[in-house]
Amino acid sequence: MAQISSLSALDASKYDILIVGSGPAGCSLADRLSAKGVSCLIIETGLAEYNQDIQTAYTAMDTRGHFGDQHWAQHWIRAFGGTSMVWGGWCAPLDEQDFEAWPITLSDLRPYYDVAADILKLDRVINSYEAAYLPGFRFKPFRTVYGAMRFGEEYQSYLTQTGPVDVLLGVTVSDLQPNEGRDRVSGLSLHQSDGTRREITLREGQRLVLAAGGMGNAQLLLNPAPGTETGVGNETDQVGRYLMEHPHYINTAALVGRRRLMPPEPPANFGDYVPNILADRAMHAKTGKLSVAMELVEREINPVDRVERYLSDKYDGDFVTYNINIRSEMPASADNRVTLAPSRDPAGLPLLKTMCMAGSDTVRPIFDILEELGKTVLTRNEGRVFIHNDTLVSNPSGGGHTMGTTAMGDDARISVVNRDCRVHRYSNLYVAGSSVFTTGGSANPTLTIIALATRLADHLTGAA
């Protein structure tokens, strides 16, 4: 069976699970489900190869706020394998304190972080390694990958081999229909690129998982089915809110001083990495409870900076110099959000409009933590910190991380999915992807996306 040739050839009733989207979330969910013999259908807008016309037609967006006009649209790839077609492969698990506002904890996710590392063919040590640094700070590197996994290539067999996973390419889910009591999805509409449409009815016991990306998951739940007022799962007007990125401030500070400031080296099986400093628990609480990752980039001394010249003399050559790149957390704000725009994509789904500002509550904790780092090395007479004010207050870049738009929570009034990633009220509808992140931490999201997706697979098969 494998790849289904067209919408008319589809027999949707034979699958246990229907998955919308073939990115890291959809593919790893299908991977874990199929290993347990569960049959899945993946429905994907894109084709096996990237196609610019599809990309443009389906991701055009109106943008307000920080990060740039094309930012969100360019970071949501519509092809088999999803955005992994362009991702950088950087990985780190979230920290224990990052889960404070979530209904689940790091221990709930720990076993699945290891499953995620296995799927990405990375050593599990990336999930446990960290080392002490200066008082108040920890050393926790990002795993970097050159030649990051392209899920479309990795899961090519879904297209070619007969197995429990079938794929329908070039087909977009355009709306979800609620039953009368709004506690089940009764059906969905599918649109094929040649214009063909089909309505699918979900049979008893069949479940639907949205794995359409941080934008796509919100888009499907925001869009009311014909004849209804409110999108499925948007009964409390929570879908699309809490939109978050990881604001990146590149070369925004410097750390110079004695050689003992050199970061430790992770064990060899960790693999390639960038050195990264984070606050410890107490410092995190003191500086505003947002995660601020400080990447140390070794550089040469700047000979025209008299402070650096002075310090290098003072430390008599026992001297190292680093630039600091910041990757930080935005507070989850209900006002940073995705809404529907008046225009539509070829499948008839309303296109999106974004409003997202990295405000003073994002930037102030970064200043605070850099000041604390500065005071720490100053009082220990080990070095000095430079803070480049103007970079920190300029428009940040992002990592291509679209988070928070269908947030996880116990309280349906302020969230969209519950701790099992099931949409509140709806018995047969689930969400996989960074849209469920309650908060974003500062780690790249995909390792966590895969951990959550494989945990969801176990939930769906009764194993978790």
Place this chain on the structure above:
Amino acid sequence: MSLTRREGLLAIAGIVAGGIVANVSNFAVTSMDQDASGPPPVTAFEPASLGMGWVLSEADLDELGALGTEAIDETRFEVEERLDYLGGDVGAFRAISSSDCAAACDSDPDCTRFTYATTRHETASKRKMCWLKNDEIIDSRKDAGAYVSGRKR
């Protein structure tokens, strides 16, 4: 990874590394855009602290102050007080003194001229700004009280 000289020097350019899609921060300020709505004019402004973004101790500041301000190397630059070059910017950053600004230009192959705004500048955000420039300047303005400029010999 080591940065190019100017990145290290000015810490201004966005970089693309690993999973980051960086934008170039909109840092290039030119001496042309005199903003009208600045703070009230100040004739003499001598800041007590010269940390310039560094987290320093009082002792550091004393020791740095004692190092004094070196003069611009006039064998390398033709220096003109009260001159402001317009346009031709290749970089902009804050520098402690005009000699540090000149030294930055000297070490940058793209830079042939510099303009430095002294602490007398009426707009606080312009004070101690150093603009590195090339020969594609649009114009020059004489009698620009708060500026000093130099051209590589």
